[in-house]
Amino acid sequence: MADKPAIDIELKAPKGDWRDARVEFRKGTFSNASPPKDLVHLGLPNPRKWQPTDLDWQLPPDWKRILLEGMKDRLARYRSFRLFMDVCVRCGACADKCHFYLGSGDPKNMPFARAELIRSVYRRYFTLSGRLFGSLAGARELTEDVVKEWFYYFYQCTECRRCSIYCPFGIDTAEITMIVRELLSLIGVSTHWITEPAGNCYRVGNHLGIAPHAFKDSLEFARDELRDITGLDIEIPINRKGAEVLFVMPSADYFATPHYYTLLGYMMLFHEIGLDFTVSAYASEGGNFGLFHSNDLMKRLNAKIYAEAKRLGVKWILGGECGHMWRVLHQYMDTMNGPADFLEMPVSPVTGTRFENAASTKMVHVCEFTADLLYHGKIKLDPSRNDEYVVTYHDSCNPARGMGLLEEPRYVLRRACNHFHEMPAKTIREYTFCCGSGAGLGNDENMEMRLRGGFPRANAVRHVREEHGVNLLACICAIDKATLPTLMDYWVPGVQVAGVHELLGNALVMTGEKQRATNLRGEPLAKEEVHA
Amino acid sequence: MSVPATVAERWLAAAAAAYGGLIAEHAATWRDPFRNPIGHTLRRNLAALVREFFGAMDEASIDAAFAEIMALRSIQDLSVERAVGFVFTLRDIAREQAPQMQGVDADGRIDRLALSAFRQYLACRERLAELKLNEQLRAIGVARRRAAHSRGAPA
Numbered sequence A: 001m002a003d004k005p006a007i008d009i010e011l012k013a014p015k016g017d018w019r020d021a022r023v024e025f026r027k028g029t030f031s032n033a034s035p036p037k038d039l040v041h042l043g044l045p046n047p048r049k050w051q052p053t054d055l056d057w058q059l060p061p062d063w064k065r066i067l068l069e070g071m072k073d074r075l076a077r078y079r080s081f082r083l084f085m086d087v088c089v090r091c092g093a094c095a096d097k098c099h100f101y102l103g104s105g106d107p108k109n110m111p112f113a114r115a116e117l118i119r120s121v122y123r124r125y126f127t128l129s130g131r132l133f134g135s136l137a138g139a140r141e142l143t144e145d146v147v148k149e150w151f152y153y154f155y156q157c158t159e160c161r162r163c164s165i166y167c168p169f170g171i172d173t174a175e176i177t178m179i180v181r182e183l184l185s186l187i188g189v190s191t192h193w194i195t196e197p198a199g200n201c202y203r204v205g206n207h208l209g210i211a212p213h214a215f216k217d218s219l220e221f222a223r224d225e226l227r228d229i230t231g232l233d234i235e236i237p238i239n240r241k242g243a244e245v246l247f248v249m250p251s252a253d254y255f256a257t258p259h260y261y262t263l264l265g266y267m268m269l270f271h272e273i274g275l276d277f278t279v280s281a282y283a284s285e286g287g288n289f290g291l292f293h294s295n296d297l298m299k300r301l302n303a304k305i306y307a308e309a310k311r312l313g314v315k316w317i318l319g320g321e322c323g324h325m326w327r328v329l330h331q332y333m334d335t336m337n338g339p340a341d342f343l344e345m346p347v348s349p350v351t352g353t354r355f356e357n358a359a360s361t362k363m364v365h366v367c368e369f370t371a372d373l374l375y376h377g378k379i380k381l382d383p384s385r386n387d388e389y390v391v392t393y394h395d396s397c398n399p400a401r402g403m404g405l406l407e408e409p410r411y412v413l414r415r416a417c418n419h420f421h422e423m424p425a426k427t428i429r430e431y432t433f434c435c436g437s438g439a440g441l442g443n444d445e446n447m448e449m450r451l452r453g454g455f456p457r458a459n460a461v462r463h464v465r466e467e468h469g470v471n472l473l474a475c476i477c478a479i480d481k482a483t484l485p486t487l488m489d490y491w492v493p494g495v496q497v498a499g500v501h502e503l504l505g506n507a508l509v510m511t512g513e514k515q516r517a518t519n520l521r522g523e524p525l526a527k528e529e530v531h532a
Numbered sequence B: 001m002s003v004p005a006t007v008a009e010r011w012l013a014a015a016a017a018a019y020g021g022l023i024a025e026h027a028a029t030w031r032d033p034f035r036n037p038i039g040h041t042l043r044r045n046l047a048a049l050v051r052e053f054f055g056a057m058d059e060a061s062i063d064a065a066f067a068e069i070m071a072l073r074s075i076q077d078l079s080v081e082r083a084v085g086f087v088f089t090l091r092d093i094a095r096e097q098a099p100q101m102q103g104v105d106a107d108g109r110i111d112r113l114a115l116s117a118f119r120q121y122l123a124c125r126e127r128l129a130e131l132k133l134n135e136q137l138r139a140i141g142v143a144r145r146r147a148a149h150s151r152g153a154p155a
């Protein structure tokens, strides 16, 4: 795989002084600041008009006190934070594991160096050696330049956790990033692409601020399209009290493409197995941009899921294809807004499988649910309907590293598609490379940084394209579906992106369906259908 | 080591120098394309360009190699001079390593390489606007699909 090296070059240390906090905000490499209205909507401090390129960020007069008190408070509250500040031995095992480092070559994107940006401040203000010996003990003053540097580099971390897999001490730089972002939010430093959807979610229920009637229209349109494709009337119930299951999905599933084809796939599946379910016009967003901002905001946005499950009187919750949505649901929801003792242990009404892994959250991932149906032979697939696709699978960071969902999507894909090839081992599963656009980085203005961060992932896709002719990258994350097509168009043209349940929907043989003429995208099927 | 291999080695060192030594470090320590995709991309494509420089100067092969290199360099923290300028370092390297090239218009060949590098750099920059537009269109993909549907046109 690795070709013969053409050369040997001497090892050199990175130039410059790492303590120099000054950063250049070059167009294309950072996200725009939150405008005042975003912060007002969310009741957050220091609303004002500013941009990272401004010399004066208009921080509150006592910004330093706020940050240091914020640090002190979190050091006391989170043992993990204190440990992560203390235990790094700079062994370097994580150095070449971050996709932003691999795509940019910027040494401050090495995970331990990223963490060092706050660790040095921690030493200065919270350790004796740092207080006494300053820079000799690796300590740094907290200055406005440091605040700017934090903003630059902690919004260049997608909280993907790849580095943590390699750290012998389990230091999770993603959690350090989360804490620094939270600290920055205390002085009104955050990004528009995070706070706007968060505000919409808080007020209306979803990222785009789609009102209930428009939500209903979208789902009605899906019903019309499903009728065209399958000849069946596939109803999508909204706010139906007493349903057995509440289905929660990322809102992109009903407003963006290619996400929408995944929505069609879920609905076909639920119809085929006769699932007694409902969606909610209020919990119309599984995604939670609060995760990228602060613990408090994440908790506030997440609360609606259990609240709706209770109001609608369902027994358990099923969740669609989304990355960070699952990080929140799997790792934080139960602690933040549980216990969900008004719900029951999820049991598949078709196979009788008890999802004991979800005994506490009461929420099952749709890939687990579908894999279980396939395992028990409860649905029939015709994989030849996906024969135009040569498929590989991108493990989205959050489901893969955040919740260990590695086998189920593959189990579905291998049955729904005839042509499936894995990318190289060190680039998938728990070692997966991030899309480079997660954690609120996936905006327009940050495009060049995203392309840097996404390069290692694209490079592995390119490998399977050259080896096997791969033309479709499957994934189970809404941010991936929004941003991987861009990454592919730039680095590996000719590779499309699709959700696992889009491919499942293509292959699903449905009772009473008409002869399929097209796939879920409305494109003619490669071969004539043989059965009705 | 053959002359082209030595030239490729020196040239890679010059290209890597634009990254302030860091990518040079990658190229020296990492052989795996998945551990060091920048180093691997540079190494692979510079070797191909050196082959063309000493060989047929096939335009399609030169463009293809620079397309990959410039896809990277055009979106990294490099000014256009630094992103493209390393091509000219080949002049001194080739003079030193391959004096027998006398008779071949080495300077003319380097100018053709530089022109291709610059074209590919610009092409990459231009693609960024298109990528943003397409991403925005996909973000409202369902509304567009509905509009097309109501017009009776395929989405």
Ligand code: SF4
Pocket: A097, A098, A099, A100, A109, A110, A111, A114, A156, A157, A158, A159, A160, A161, A162, A163, A164, A173, A174, A177, A434
């Ligand atoms: S969490 Fe991911 S993006 Fe952040 S430093 Fe680690 S590898 Fe890089």
Ligand code: SF4
Pocket: A087, A088, A089, A090, A091, A092, A093, A094, A095, A111, A112, A166, A167, A168, A169, A170, A171
């Ligand atoms: S692997 Fe862990 S201990 Fe080693 S440098 Fe990275 S964060 Fe520090």
